[in-house]
Amino acid sequence: MIEKNILEKFDYLFDKELIDILAKKASLYRFxxxxxxxxxxxxxxxxxxxIEGNIKVLSEDNRGHELLLYLLESGDTCAMSLTCCMSKNISxxxxxxxxxVVLASIPKEDMEELFNTNKNWRNYILQSYQFRFNEMLEAIDTLAFMQMDERLFKYLTDQVKLTADTNLQITHQEIAEDLHTSRVVVSRLLKKLEKENKIELGRNKIIVIDF
Incomplete structure (x- = not known):
């Protein structure tokens, strides 16, 4: 059970009945x-x-290389966790x-029951599936059709939108891991973007100017 006022910030997503149900069934976790x-x-x-904070969701190939699939923010849920819960598959x-991050954890049994009995929750889940599916299609398009410098700048502007801050506290290595490339390539392309007056580079931070 969690305090109902924590969930009331999501009254644009959930009606009062659903907020009451989630407050009784969910548990609060901090990371x-x-x-x-x-x-x-x-x-x-x-x-x-x-509830608060941002989460990045990644896949991994058989060589241990990670690829960023999508980002989650306040009010979001993870479509892949929904799929695993409903199909009883591993992540x-x-x-x-x-x-x-602060999140509300909803047991899978309650999630399934709500999906079958609560229209508001069912619509939220289906909309989440659609939104994440569109994001993954965009990720595929980015991989297939964008040059690495374009992918890098899109990644930076997406981070600005997510954090609502043009001052990004992030290392070159973290970017390289998310974009499935090397730190050397990222560093070279960041310097190129800086020369184009799109960003400013600092110690473990990047300021996005052309946004």
């Missing part, structure tokens, strides 16, 4: 930046609802806290 919230191969027993993704 620090960098914590793994869901890991590859994990049995998923809950559906997360992000195919890794979810990592990009910032300190």
């Amino acid at each position: 620090n930046k960098g914590d793994i919230i869901i890991d590859l191969g994990q049995n998923i027993e809950f559906v997360p609802l992000i 195919k993704v890794r979810a990592i806290a990009e910032q300190d």
Whole structure:
């Protein structure tokens, strides 16, 4: 059970009846930046609802290389965890806290019951599926049709939108891991973007100018 006023900030998503139900059934968890919230191969027993903070969701190939699939923010849930819960499969993704995160954990049994009995919750889940599906299609288009410098700048502007801050506290290595490339390539392209007056580089930070 969690305090109902924590969920009332989502009254644009959920009606009062659903907020009351979630407050009774959900548990509150806190994660620090960098914590793994869901890991590859994990049995998923809950559906997360992000209260505060941001989460990045990644896949991994058989060589251990990670690829960023999508980002989650306040009010979002993870479509892949929904799929695993409903199909009783293990997780195919890794979810990592990009910032300190607070989330409501909804047990999968309650999620399934709500999906069958509550129209508001069912619509939220279906809309989440659609939104994440569109994001993954965009990720595929980015990989297939964009040059690496275009992918890098899109990544930076997406981070600005997500954090509502043009001053990004992020390392070249973290960007390289998210974009499935090398730190050397990222550093070279960041310097190119700086020369084009699109960004300013600092120590473990990037200021996005052309946004």
